[in-house]
Amino acid sequence: MADVARKAGVSAMTVSRALKDDQSVSAKTRTRIMKVIEELGYVLDLSAGALSSKRTGFVSVLIPSINNSNFSETMHAISSVMETADLHVLIGYSDYSVQREEVLIETMLRRRPEGIILTGGFHTPKGRRMLERADIPVIETWDLPPDPVRHVVGFSNAETIVSLMRRLYERGYQKIGFICGEPPSDARGMDRKRGYLQAVDELGLARAHVVFTGQAPISIKDGAEGIVRMIEEWPDVEAVICVSDLVAFGAMTECLRRGWDVPGRLAIAGFGDFEISRFAWPSLTTVSVGCAEIGRRAGELMLEAIKHNRDGSTLPVEIQQVPYEVVERQSTGTQDAPPKAPSGKKAKKQKNT
């Protein structure tokens, strides 16, 4: 920057200003400076600026996995919002491990982010302590933690499955199973299982049956294996809910492969409304969550909170619930078209929350 200043015949301070404010530098000076910057190929160094201005321009976002279209969508929405305020997102993924999350929290804090957005409300004690001491806005998402660190933008995973169970019950299904990953698995999956057990109880169903298959992130393959065990262990089962759409897809294709008609022999439902569920044949019943909505809201809340933090005030705690909906499709036999006699594509939806 000193080089640029010298060549433009101004002080470094003026160069710095030309790169920011649109006010205090005269148009003539600015264009001259810009020309020199272009010539020299100079690129502003934010890390030096961060040190002196005490604004790093970073926001940390922690997600369980980068390879999951639900979290990617939330991520994408968050960065879009951050971009509008010239904030960069530091992405970290925990691989569904709170221990790894704890390490991530510390390495992130070393970069002095101006805020941190987490997935879920379950952290190690040390991780939580670090979050509380960091003195920056904290937002937990994709969950409704009983004892949140501070702000929340999420929904109850358990409740979504209760809604789904009720819908299946209304359609006449009584013997309903659940497939999820082996504990310790992702916390949200366990919440969904909790919702399943609660619904079995509430609806007075005779029996609950959970098949645990694979370690998080469980996927298509685990669904294929899980459904086989489900049928072996509980031949009477009429419907199976899977902890995610990929698992449901795996379960469904394994059924087709073995000649078990879906939904004729067995209904299947998932969670997450991945694109694959809309286009699978038969299409998959699922729970649709506003992934991008979570990201957008968390991002905007973060901007608010950072603004407050910068001018020394504090944003009151916000707990935002994001709506979800049960989307019924062919795999639970609740959409017009049976697999073998194709027709319309529209699914029946009903909004919750």
Place this chain on the structure above:
Amino acid sequence: MADVARKAGVSAMTVSRALKDDQSVSAKTRTRIMKVIEELGYVLDLSAGALSSKRTGFVSVLIPSINNSNFSETMHAISSVMETADLHVLIGYSDYSVQREEVLIETMLRRRPEGIILTGGFHTPKGRRMLERADIPVIETWDLPPDPVRHVVGFSNAETIVSLMRRLYERGYQKIGFICGEPPSDARGMDRKRGYLQAVDELGLARAHVVFTGQAPISIKDGAEGIVRMIEEWPDVEAVICVSDLVAFGAMTECLRRGWDVPGRLAIAGFGDFEISRFAWPSLTTVSVGCAEIGRRAGELMLEAIKHNRDGSTLPVEIQQVPYEVVERQSTGTQDAPPKAPSGKKAKKQKNT
């Protein structure tokens, strides 16, 4: 850090050392310092350290999309390698736009990354100039650019499709179509299309037919739409190659929905070997690329290059080709099990490169 030093009765320098070297600080002093750090909840500030040491500890990685299991895998492998050297990855996604990539390159350079890994070899002139002037290691991946910026870890996208076409030709298919996104689309998709056209020519096939559908990233939905247009425009078509597995999956399910048997009426193949292709029913023929291998190699090459850069030397240019393979499955009728008569699961593979 000054607080910690005071409370531990040492200088700040000793605290700094205790947090790094394992040598020069006595065990007693170190434990005392660590205890104070624990008490105070102190977290090292890397941005200040970066300024003085001239090592930011950042490496930038630019990918087209965060929501793509191929790139996620590469990404994951890169960060795993970087972690071993205490380097943080700054992720940026271009949304398949070189203009956005150009902006990203500049914002990334503002953070003074110690190296930059890009997807593809196609950049704007300004983007390329910035990369060249940055004086940090540059690695282009997922491609074999004719005029690389510096290092490369990739493969020829065109060649993969030529291999796939040859295989289909050997199986007796002659009327083969191609589905991809509308230009300007992702550069790698266009390379694959180029490979398709080249193979049509080489194999002396009567006619080439390309259906362009949707803007990148094109996905399941676009495949479903594309296949319908393909059949309308070229009713004789015997096999269709899709620019990616998701597109192929969309094409295939649309066929099933309309009662067009796959591969009976029409063979379908994709690209990328997504998990869905292995588990779809019928399973999808595809090209398997070593996504994680690209990431691992690019990461290791980057560590090498950074080491050289730090001690003032220069690593000679490396162009690494990563192997790929054509994986034949049910959707091209080249695997034992026909869709309606399930049996074994093993696919026929053959390695290239």
Place this chain on the structure above:
DNA sequence: CTGTTAGCGCTTTCAC
């Protein structure tokens, strides 16, 4: 093994 001094490249603050 530990301390002192200087300075990384910006921005804040205050002066003109």
Place this chain on the structure above:
DNA sequence: GTGAAAGCGCTAACAG
């Protein structure tokens, strides 16, 4: 509208 001085929180380099 522009400049000068001071300093952000660390670490390199050298001294002891």
